Amino acid sequence: MDSKLMRFCRRIAADVGAAHRQRAAALTCVEERELENIFALLLLGSFVGLPAPPTFLAVELLPFMQKEIKILSRRAEDAPDMLAVLMGSMGADA
Numbered sequence: 001m002d003s004k005l006m007r008f009c010r011r012i013a014a015d016v017g018a019a020h021r022q023r024a025a026a027l028t029c030v031e032e033r034e035l036e037n038i039f040a041l042l043l044l045g046s047f048v049g050l051p052a053p054p055t056f057l058a059v060e061l062l063p064f065m066q067k068e069i070k071i072l073s074r075r076a077e078d079a080p081d082m083l084a085v086l087m088g089s090m091g092a093d094a
Contacts, residue, residue: 040068 043061046052
């Protein structure tokens with residue numbers, strides 16, 4: 001009877017450990033995506049008014065940023081016009 005109880009406790013502990021590892025891996029993936037976005041924003045920040053890095057550095061890194069540039073352009077296309085939303089909520093429709 002003790003062995004069944006011990007096996008049951010070990011199985012519960014293993015399941016809890018697996019759940020924690022899975023959640024940690026998912027959070028790491030989310031953090032990686034956000035860090036990639038931040039890196040792209042820092043490198044291409046002159047488009048939104050942030051200070052630009054040295055040009056030679058940006059040009060050297062552009063070939064490695066194909067994925068990030070595609071993501072940034074997709075987000076820019078899908079983003080709503082926040083000024084229009086704000087003016088519409090204030091009743092300033094034309």
